[in-house]
Amino acid sequence: MSRKFAFRLQELHALHANLRGVFILMLLLTVALLAYMGVRLWAIPDPVRPVELASLLSFAVACVVLCVGQLQCLRRMRRDTREKIEQMTFADELTGLHNYRYLEQRLGEELQRATRHGYPVSxxxxxxxxxxxxxDTYGHEAGNTVLRRVSQTLRASMRAEDFIGRLGGDEFLAVLPQTDxxxxLIAAERLRTRLRALDLTAPGGERMDFVGFSMGVASFPAHATRREELxxxxxAAMYRAKKAGGDRVCL
Structure with a gap:
């Protein structure tokens, strides 16, 4: 877990705890004020009591409405906090794609469904x-720019049912359900063609035409039946593509 992630997580938990504390404080204050008004109500003469009773009821309704509103706000914040934590847990910070943790979980779930229903997953x-x-030549910021451009192209090139993420460094993994x-292979070659068409330019204006894309394809259950094996x-297929000269797709 990165320091930035841990810090953001602490911030979200602190915000949620503060809101819960505010709600509890308002609830206690409401109960205390109602008790105080009740004591005052019984201490005043009968002719004035209906007026005080109406005021007390109006005040009680206002307090209840306020507390209910705070409770709804607290629930929304809890839901938003959970969604943000999930996003931070499963998203790659640099590219915005899914990270390895998400891919590992989703791929396992997809293989379970494929086993039940009998369809391939690649x-x-x-x-x-x-x-x-x-x-080495242009600096890490240029490398980060390349990764972002590649990620945008990958995301735009996938089907709605596919999911893709960054494994780390310059490695990515795409999962294609119901695809043999x-x-x-056709999808990978289409991806490679689109990636090669990217205008990758260095900070000084030089075109980085030397950047290529080696891809390896494997399918369930033809090549493996377990997530790690797949x-x-x-x-291994990707390394065969590299050994064959790179910038190609291998099965």
């Missing part, structure tokens, strides 16, 4: 060729 393991040269190896099979 994964595409992608590595950016020449990425180290980008960092032949369909995944990812390893796609990783």
């Amino acid at each position: 994964v595409i393991y992608l590595d950016c060729d020449g990425f180290k040269l980008v960092n 190896s032949s369909g995944a 990812v390893r099979a796609a990783d």
Whole structure:
């Protein structure tokens, strides 16, 4: 867990705790004020009591409405906090894609569904060729820009039912439900073509044409039946693509 993530998590928990404390304080104050008004009500003469009773009831209704509003606000904040924590837990900070933790969980769930319903699932393991040269030549900010551009293209190129994430460094993994190896090969080649069409320009204006994309494809259940084995099979196929010269797709 990064320091920034831990700090944001502490902030969200502190905000939720503060709101809960405010609600409890308002509730206690309301009870105390109602008790005080009740004591005053019984201490005044009977002719004036109906007027005081009406005032007390109006005040009580206002307090209840206020407390209910605060309770609803607290519930919304709790839901928003949970969603933000989930987003922070499963999102890659640099690219906005899913991270490895999310991919691991979702891929396991998808393979369970595929086993029950009998359909194939394919994964595409992608590595950016020449990425180290980008960092060494133009700096890490240029490398981060490349990763963001690649991520945007990957996200825009996937189907609604597919999901893709960053494993770390310059490696990405796409999961294609209900897709066999032949369909995944077509999808991977289409991705590679779109990525190669990107205008990747260095800070000085030089085109970084040396950046390529090696991809490995593996399918369930043809190449593996377990999540870890499926990812390893796609990783091995990606390295075969690199050894063959890079910037290509291998099964």
